[in-house]
Amino acid sequence: MSANNRARRTAAAFQNYAVLIVAALLMFAPIYYLLIGSLKPSSEVLNGFAGFLPTDLSLDNYVAVFRALSSDASGYFWQFMANSLLISIVVVVGGLLVNSLAGYAFSRLEWVGRDKVFILIILLVIVPFESVAIPLMALMQGQRDTLLVQMLPFIANAFSVFLFYTFFLNLPKSVEEAAHLDGLGAWGTFFRIVVPNAKPVFATVAILTFLSSWGQYLWPSLVTSDPAVRPLPLEMGVFSDREPADWGQVFAFGTLLVLPVLVVFLIFQRYFVQSVAGSAVKG
Amino acid sequence: MASPVSTAIPSSQLTVRKPRFRWRDTRDGVLMSAPAIIGLIAFVAVPFITAIVLSLYNVQADMAREPRFWGFTHYIRLFTDPILSGTFLRSLLNNLVFALVVIPVQTGLALVLAVLLNRKLRGMKFFRTFFFMPVVFPMALVAVIWRLILERGDDGLLNASVSVITGGLVPAHDWLGSSATALGSVILLSIWQGVGFQMVILLAALQEIPEERYEAARLDRANGWQQFRHITIPGIRNTLIFVTLLTTILAFRVYDQVYILIRTAGANEEATQTLLYTGTKAIFSENNLGRASAISVVLFVIIVIITLVQRGLLRQRSEG
Numbered sequence: 001m002s003a004n005n006r007a008r009r010t011a012a013a014f015q016n017y018a019v020l021i022v023a024a025l026l027m028f029a030p031i032y033y034l035l036i037g038s039l040k041p042s043s044e045v046l047n048g049f050a051g052f053l054p055t056d057l058s059l060d061n062y063v064a065v066f067r068a069l070s071s072d073a074s075g076y077f078w079q080f081m082a083n084s085l086l087i088s089i090v091v092v093v094g095g096l097l098v099n100s101l102a103g104y105a106f107s108r109l110e111w112v113g114r115d116k117v118f119i120l121i122i123l124l125v126i127v128p129f130e131s132v133a134i135p136l137m138a139l140m141q142g143q144r145d146t147l148l149v150q151m152l153p154f155i156a157n158a159f160s161v162f163l164f165y166t167f168f169l170n171l172p173k174s175v176e177e178a179a180h181l182d183g184l185g186a187w188g189t190f191f192r193i194v195v196p197n198a199k200p201v202f203a204t205v206a207i208l209t210f211l212s213s214w215g216q217y218l219w220p221s222l223v224t225s226d227p228a229v230r231p232l233p234l235e236m237g238v239f240s241d242r243e244p245a246d247w248g249q250v251f252a253f254g255t256l257l258v259l260p261v262l263v264v265f266l267i268f269q270r271y272f273v274q275s276v277a278g279s280a281v282k283g
Numbered sequence: 284m285a286s287p288v289s290t291a292i293p294s295s296q297l298t299v300r301k302p303r304f305r306w307r308d309t310r311d312g313v314l315m316s317a318p319a320i321i322g323l324i325a326f327v328a329v330p331f332i333t334a335i336v337l338s339l340y341n342v343q344a345d346m347a348r349e350p351r352f353w354g355f356t357h358y359i360r361l362f363t364d365p366i367l368s369g370t371f372l373r374s375l376l377n378n379l380v381f382a383l384v385v386i387p388v389q390t391g392l393a394l395v396l397a398v399l400l401n402r403k404l405r406g407m408k409f410f411r412t413f414f415f416m417p418v419v420f421p422m423a424l425v426a427v428i429w430r431l432i433l434e435r436g437d438d439g440l441l442n443a444s445v446s447v448i449t450g451g452l453v454p455a456h457d458w459l460g461s462s463a464t465a466l467g468s469v470i471l472l473s474i475w476q477g478v479g480f481q482m483v484i485l486l487a488a489l490q491e492i493p494e495e496r497y498e499a500a501r502l503d504r505a506n507g508w509q510q511f512r513h514i515t516i517p518g519i520r521n522t523l524i525f526v527t528l529l530t531t532i533l534a535f536r537v538y539d540q541v542y543i544l545i546r547t548a549g550a551n552e553e554a555t556q557t558l559l560y561t562g563t564k565a566i567f568s569e570n571n572l573g574r575a576s577a578i579s580v581v582l583f584v585i586i587v588i589i590t591l592v593q594r595g596l597l598r599q600r601s602e603g
Contacts, residue, residue: 013402013404016399016402016404017404017406019399020399020400020410023396023399023410023414024410024413024414027413027414027416027417027475027479028413028416030417030425030428030429030432030475031416031417031420033428033431033432033440034424034428037431045431046431046434046438046439047438048437048438048439048440048442048443049440049443049444049447051431051440052440097318098318098319098322099319101315101316101318101319102315102316102318102319102320104315105311105312105313105315105316106316109308109309109311109312109315110308110312111308111309111310111311111312111313112309114312117316117320120320120323120328121319121320121323124323124327124328126586126587126590127327127331127583128532128535128536128582128583128586129327130536130538130559130579130582131331131334131579131580131582131583131586132326132327132330132331132334132579133579134334134562134563134566134572134575134576134578134579135330135331135333135334135337135576135579136326136330136333137566138333138337138344138572139329139330139333152322152326153326155322156318156319156320156321156322156323156326157319157323158323158327161319185307185311186307186308186311186312186315187311187315190315211418211419214421215420215421215422215423215539217421217422217423217538217539217542217543218538218539218542218559218563221542221563222563233421233422233423233424234423236421236423236424236427237423237427237542237543237546237547240427240543240547241546241547247431250427251428254424254427254428257421257423257424258419258420258421258424261419261420261421262416262419265415265416265419266412269412269415272415272419273411273415273483276415276418276480276483276484277483277484277486277487279484
């Protein structure tokens with residue numbers, strides 16, 4: 001009977017792997033197409049299955065992208081990259097600081113009006129940025145075409161405050177109380193005791209913020225027109241719309257757009273996966 | 284650090300205030316939360332109220348004419364005007380169809396993948412990496428990769444595949460341009476990008492179900508489907524509702540891929556336009572800030588209703 005059982009188990013495992021392999025191939029196909037296409041002559045990228053074959057590979061497309069984007073009229077590739085990096089770094093670092101402090105104030109300090117303000121934060125979690133983007137654009141006309149206008153709206157984030165709040169609430173209180181007895185104030189306790197013990201939630205918020213910030217499209221398309229402040233994803237749209245289209249170059253551009261995130265993801269994937277799973281804490 | 288501030292409070296106030304609040308905490312609490320609160324008021328609350336106010340005015344994006352109070356005219360026109368309502372109601376319908384297809388398909392697919400990955404076999408982390416990878420792709424890039432896959436001629440990868448599978452019987456199809464398949468194409472690439480996100484959340488929930496429950500079920504000779512139906516599904520019910528809520532809201536926020544595909548890839552505008560697309564178009568093509576704001580408010584109301592309904596569902600189920 002146990003031999004029979006083992007045979008059945010092996011068959012089930014085999015079936016499991018078969019389905020997973022097919023699914024993984026289908027999921028990976030568009031990514032493979034992007035990577036291979038970026039290395040192929042442009043005429044072959046959009047040419048049926050020829051676009052899928054790893055033949056005639058070279059880095060010509062990458063060279064051509066840097067060459068095409070190297071004048072004031074077209075903008076500079078490194079400028080777009082630097083804009084995206086700068087915006088994302090400021091939004092992530094600023095967001096970690098501002099939202100974690102607020103999360104701590106709501107979860108641990110007992111202050112006048114706290115509960116009422118917290119209800120306001122919870123209500124704001126529901127407001128999607130997309131529904132305020134258009135009026136916000138009208139309000140920020142004066143700051144059009146700056147990097148600042150692309151950073152400021154995303155630093156304070158109600159959902160991040162909420163993630164920090166729930167994490168701090170579940171930290172054991174005893175350590176903080178010992179810190180209080182040692183004469184540390186709220187700020188000292190937060191920076192010296194709480195922050196070192198809250199690395200998972202900082203990683204979660206950093207990753208989720210970075211992912212959404214790096215891919216930002218709607219907001220920059222509303223508030224920028226100057227290539228000097230344009231972020232990479234927005235230029236992706238502009239670059240792919242040039243006539244005549246050069247698909248090899250477009251794919252090279254796309255690879256350069258996603259590569260930084262992909263590398264960070266492959267190195268820290270455990271944290272990415274935990275972050276996404278952790279973002280599902282139910283309110 | 285013994286603060287002189289606390290002694291400066293009149294004793295009458297101290298007795299009125301609830302004893303659990305402390306003055307020093309109030310100073311620190313307000314200072315610590317102020318940056319986030321100011322940011323949220325300035326960049327969420329104020330523009331939100333502005334949207335409501337602007338939606339009641341006939342106001343242009345460039346303010347070339349003096350704004351005029353219009354009451355609910357924008358809303359009435361959006362829903363009843365013979366010319367305007369066609370586009371608006373179609374984009375609302377597209378959002379609804381998008382949501383109604385994506386929610387079951389994407390959640391179902393994510394659940395199947397999560398269940399497959401939850402088996403105790405070697406290499407599951409490797410597969411998880413593959414399924415999650417598209418999540419880190421910016422939508423602008425996803426749209427460009429897929430427009431080539433869906434390209435109308437024989438050169439498109441999908442058309443080439445169909446041709447090979449059917450032995451050349453089915454001619455090349457314009458997936459994005461045809462009104463019948465345009466929205467389906469947008470849905471397909473959106474699911475490709477998003478399914479890994481749901482899968483990871485569901486996988487985490489599956490791993491929380493205690494193994495003993497399955498062992499007990501096996502002792503009772505429950506088969507695989509019965510175990511799935513009576514242990515797995517109830518065990519992740521709240522997470523399933525959460526994932527559905529998330530997917531619904533995301534379905535109403537769809538914009539990037541639609542904009543790029545319509546503007547640069549010849550996607551069928553009528554069949555793929557969403558509320559946000561129609562809203563931004565009202566500003567850029569029609570210079571109409573009032574109507575764009577009204578569309579934003581409608582979008583918000585829809586999302587609030589969905590959230591409330593599903594929150595209610597969550598509460599009801601977990602109490603029942």
